[in-house]
Amino acid sequence: MADLTxxxxxxxxxxxxxxxxxxxxxxxxxxxxYDLQKLGAVIVKGIKSTPSDGNKMPRVCEVAGGMINAxxxxxxxxxxxxxxxxxxxxxxxxxxxxxxxxxxxxxxEYADVAARFDAENDGIAALEVNISCPNVKAGxxxxxxxxxxxxxxxxxxxxxxxxxxxxxxxxxxxxxxTEFARVAEAEGADAISLINxxxxxxxxxxxxxxxxxxxxxxxxxxxxxxxAVRMVYQCHKAVKLPILGMGGITCGADAxxxxxxxxxxxxxxxxxxxxxxxxxxxxxxxxxxxxxHHFKSVSEIVGALEL
Amino acid sequence: MAQAIIxxxxxxxxxxxxxxxxxxxMANTAKAGQFVHVRIxxxxxxMLRRPFSIHDTxxxxxxxxxxxxxxxxxxxILAEKTPGECCxxxxxxxxxxxxxxxxxxxxxxxGGYGSAATFLLTRECKQKxxxxxxxxxQSELVLDDAYRACGCDxxxxxxxxxxxxxxxxxxxxxxxxxxxxxKKFFFYGCGPLPMLLALAKTLRELGLDGELSMDxxxxxxxxxxxxxxxxxxxxxxxxxxxYERSCVxxxxxxxxxxxxxx
Ligand SMILES: Cc1cc2nc3c(=O)[nH]c(=O)nc-3n(C[C@H](O)[C@H](O)[C@H](O)COP(=O)(O)OP(=O)(O)OC[C@H]3O[C@@H](n4cnc5c(N)ncnc54)[C@H](O)[C@@H]3O)c2cc1C
Ligand SMILES: Cc1cc2nc3c(=O)[nH]c(=O)nc-3n(C[C@H](O)[C@H](O)[C@H](O)COP(=O)(O)O)c2cc1C
Ligand code: FES
Numbered sequence: 001m002a003d004l005t006x007x008x009x010x011x012x013x014x015x016x017x018x019x020x021x022x023x024x025x026x027x028x029x030x031x032x033x034y035d036l037q038k039l040g041a042v043i044v045k046g047i048k049s050t051p052s053d054g055n056k057m058p059r060v061c062e063v064a065g066g067m068i069n070a071x072x073x074x075x076x077x078x079x080x081x082x083x084x085x086x087x088x089x090x091x092x093x094x095x096x097x098x099x100x101x102x103x104x105x106x107x108x109e110y111a112d113v114a115a116r117f118d119a120e121n122d123g124i125a126a127l128e129v130n131i132s133c134p135n136v137k138a139g140x141x142x143x144x145x146x147x148x149x150x151x152x153x154x155x156x157x158x159x160x161x162x163x164x165x166x167x168x169x170x171x172x173x174x175x176x177x178t179e180f181a182r183v184a185e186a187e188g189a190d191a192i193s194l195i196n197x198x199x200x201x202x203x204x205x206x207x208x209x210x211x212x213x214x215x216x217x218x219x220x221x222x223x224x225x226x227x228a229v230r231m232v233y234q235c236h237k238a239v240k241l242p243i244l245g246m247g248g249i250t251c252g253a254d255a256x257x258x259x260x261x262x263x264x265x266x267x268x269x270x271x272x273x274x275x276x277x278x279x280x281x282x283x284x285x286x287x288x289x290x291x292x293h294h295f296k297s298v299s300e301i302v303g304a305l306e307l
Numbered sequence: 308m309a310q311a312i313i314x315x316x317x318x319x320x321x322x323x324x325x326x327x328x329x330x331x332x333m334a335n336t337a338k339a340g341q342f343v344h345v346r347i348x349x350x351x352x353x354m355l356r357r358p359f360s361i362h363d364t365x366x367x368x369x370x371x372x373x374x375x376x377x378x379x380x381x382x383x384i385l386a387e388k389t390p391g392e393c394c395x396x397x398x399x400x401x402x403x404x405x406x407x408x409x410x411x412x413x414x415x416x417x418g419g420y421g422s423a424a425t426f427l428l429t430r431e432c433k434q435k436x437x438x439x440x441x442x443x444x445q446s447e448l449v450l451d452d453a454y455r456a457c458g459c460d461x462x463x464x465x466x467x468x469x470x471x472x473x474x475x476x477x478x479x480x481x482x483x484x485x486x487x488x489x490k491k492f493f494f495y496g497c498g499p500l501p502m503l504l505a506l507a508k509t510l511r512e513l514g515l516d517g518e519l520s521m522d523x524x525x526x527x528x529x530x531x532x533x534x535x536x537x538x539x540x541x542x543x544x545x546x547x548x549x550y551e552r553s554c555v556x557x558x559x560x561x562x563x564x565x566x567x568x569x
Contacts (some may be wrong), residue, residue, distance in 0.1 A: 025531030029555075033308070045533070053550055060526045060534035065351045067526070074533045074550060222351045250351070273527040274346065274354045276308065276397070 002290035003297040004283070006040060008242050008265050009165040009190040011125055013040035013097060016298055017255065017283050020246050020269030021046055021101035021128060021169075022071065023220075026081070027091045033276045036096035038283070040265060043099040044081075044091070046130050049113050051077040056213035061202055066221025066248070067270060068200050070214035073103060073133070078116050092123035099167070103130040107149075107156045115160040127164050128244075129157050132171040132196040132218075144171035144196070147179050154187040165190040167244060170235075172224075173199045177231045178238035185239045193244035193267065194235060195228045221270040224248045229261050236262020236303050250278065252285020262303040309333060311396045314370060316388050322377040323420070323449050324386055325362075331369030333399055337361045339406070339427035340495075340520055340559040343373065343398035344528035347381045357381045358525045358554070360424035360497070361399060362450070371396075374423040374450060400528055402559040404518055406431040407493040414439060414483065414517075415454075416476055416506055418498025422450040424520050424558075425495050429457045437483065437492075438462070441476025441502065445469040476502065477509040484513070493517055494562070500569060507565045517562045523553040530555035538566035 004015035018041040024030060027042040036042055054074025061068050081087045081100075091098055100117055104110035110129065117127055131144035131153055143149045154168055168184040170177055172195035184192050197218025202211040210216075228247025235243055245263025249255050250271040258266045271278035286298060295301055311328035319325050333343065344356040363372040377386050388394070406428065407413050413432040415425035416439045429436045438454045441464045448470060454461050462479045463471025472478060476498075484492070494517030496506045503519050510517055526534035536550035537557065548566040551557065 023527075023532065025527075025529075029527075029529045029531040045531075054533060054536070057536060058524050059536070060524060060532070062353065062355045065354075067355060069526075069532070069534060071533045074536070221354070250354075273532060274356065275395075276529070 001287055002295055004286060006265050006298060008244070009126070009167070011041075011097075011165060013265060014038075015040045015283050015286070016259070016265035017279050017286070018043050018099065018244065018265060018267045019272060019279055020267035021130065023269040023272050026087050027094065027096055027098070028086065030272070030276055031094055034280060036094045039096065039279055041097040041099045041125060042091070043101055043128055043267060045075060046073050046101045046103045047075050047078055047081045047113070048073070048103050048105070049078055049109050051075065051080065058212050059214075061211040063200075063202050063219070063223070065223035066219055068202055068212060068217040068219050069197070070212050070217035072214065078113055082116075082120050088123055097125050098123055099126045099128050100124050101128040101130055101169070103133045105133065107152050110153050111156040111160040114157040114166075118161045118164050121164055124164060126167055127157075127161065128167040128169050128193055129153070130169045130196065132169070132173070142171060142173070144180065145174050147183055150180055151183045151187055154184055154189055158188040167191040167193050169196055170194040171196050172227060172231055172247070178234050181235040181239045181241070185241050189241060191242045191244060192235060192239070193246065195224070195231055195247040198224055198227065220248070222248045222250050225254060225257070229257050232258055232263050233261040233305070249282065250274070252282045252289065255282045255286065256289055256301070259298070259301050260303070260305045262305070264299075264302050308395065308397050310393045311371070313388055313390050313392050313394060315390060316386070319374065319449065321446050324375050324377065326373050326375065326385065326388075328371045328373070328394065328396065329369055330371050330396060333396065334364045334369045334371045335366045337364050337371060337399040337427070338403035339431050340404035340424060340518075341399040341401050342558065343371065343396045344400055344525070345373075345385070346395040347384050353381050353384060355526060356397065356528055357385075358400075358528060360420070360520070362423040362426050364427070374420060376420050376449075397528055401554060402557055404428055404495050404520070404559050407434075409433040411491045411493050412437060412487070414492050414494045416480075416494055416496045416498075418442065418476060418502040419447065420449055421497030421520070421522075422454070424497040426450060426453065428495060429454065429459060435459055439464070439476050439479040439483070441465070441498070443467065475505065477505050480509055480513065480515075496520065498522070503565070504567055504569060507562060508567060510562055518559050519562060519565055520558045521553045521560060522558070525554050528554045538569055539564040540566050
């Protein structure tokens, strides 16, 4: 059996397979299905400073090969996540490697939340910073689609965090994602993850209404994979930072595509909704694939695309 | 999660179908109000699971029955499945209806396929269930016969008056109370959201208690995505409500939690 151990920034993961933020709750929702220690890491749903309600219903709809969601980042806030019964304290007990996904509505809030997690980091392996969120002060434009704002957020988080590795999660809703990867590198991020969901919309023609209450939402699932693989490939060429690749991974073969394109590790997202065991199936496939191609360790196929 | 073998997939009437799954591990544990989350298609086009109330179980035979209405792509695909084929089921999921005490009369109030969700109460409650069932028209009534076959008192309301009382199902409540002075009742509601909200309002006005099963769009079915939330009363919050997930905190909610202005 090949070695799946994955060095990702300063982390050593058991394997390169993680669960994408927002698709795996706070981990415990899936603890009844299998031992969460089998995963490279569990990435929890995005947390901000205070509790947030999220958007109106309907929040999700299915489209060919995927889904659109506008959950609106409903969450318990930092305090409840760190100390509440159903969150980090319980997740820690499972022995899972935990990466906390976080967000804010201002540069200051990003820095504050990051500092809190860095200070109370027991049981947290890394921070994943979701910059695809609306900037309330700047009329709601996403931080992650404006290079200057993205730079400010990343720099503020970097200065606020002393211990935890910082993974910056990039938005695909930009013309050139490598600009954002370069900013992340320049501002001192330890890694990047991509892609977040693609801005999308679907219409119920009988009701002549948008299919989700927020009108637009984020597209995810199998249909986004080719876009995601392309972006991972471009970022891998543009920067030296390790990449956590995701977007439409539904099986092990999909994950191998991301690794070959240059991702060091991967996240399984929407596929969890279809098959809770999807991440474990990806791990099994990786083992088989590496053996079949006579690789000794998974690191050998990272960026090993032949042109 | 289990692979369930389809034993039967038959027409009840119109667009309503009854599907029987051989899935012993779920047949033994399922309770009234719970649902199964069905992976209808292995292909990627309609990959998300669909939730269906558990209509009935037979632990001895190891079977679980769902009654569904063909409304869209997923239920169309389900209707084409034949006995011997497999479906991947998650379940039983969600909160349960609480069987009422022996001296209390259980009253199921159902709209559309809602009568499927309350049927297991006929097995779980000591007293005979009263079914108040509403539909647009007679051909949209589902499972009223199954309740009658169990000896239940079945009362019907249709919007067009084609069967039973002309009007809404909630109009059947007052006469039931008037006929049975001194009796204690507990209500179990399941149906479309507007019907449930009207039911909640009526029950509160009459000082009655019960539980309602909320029908919201679902995605993961296990509490992970927050795609299925409903508003529940929260006196402590400034807006007086907060969201809970209908798949794990529900689908069955106590009447006092239901927030009326959805
Ligand atoms: C707890 C619960 C119990 C249910 N029990 C039954 C039952 O016993 N019998 C029955 O016929 N139907 C039941 N439903 C509704 C059933 O899930 C939908 O009718 C079905 O998902 C429609 O799928 P579709 O692909 O045919 O329709 P489409 O409209 O094409 O579905 C598109 C998407 O919307 C979702 N969706 C659409 N309508 C609903 C709805 N009302 N509730 C939840 N998701 C929806 C689907 O899951 C799918 O993701 C129940 C729903 C819930 C939440
Ligand atoms: C329902 C849902 C909720 C999500 N919530 C978050 C979130 O809170 N934070 C975040 O950074 N990404 C969130 N995402 C994006 C995913 O983490 C992931 O980047 C994206 O879905 C692409 O992967 P996939 O196609 O495998 O799902 C969410 C995605 C979905 C489908
Ligand atoms: S369906 Fe995902 S949280 Fe309820």
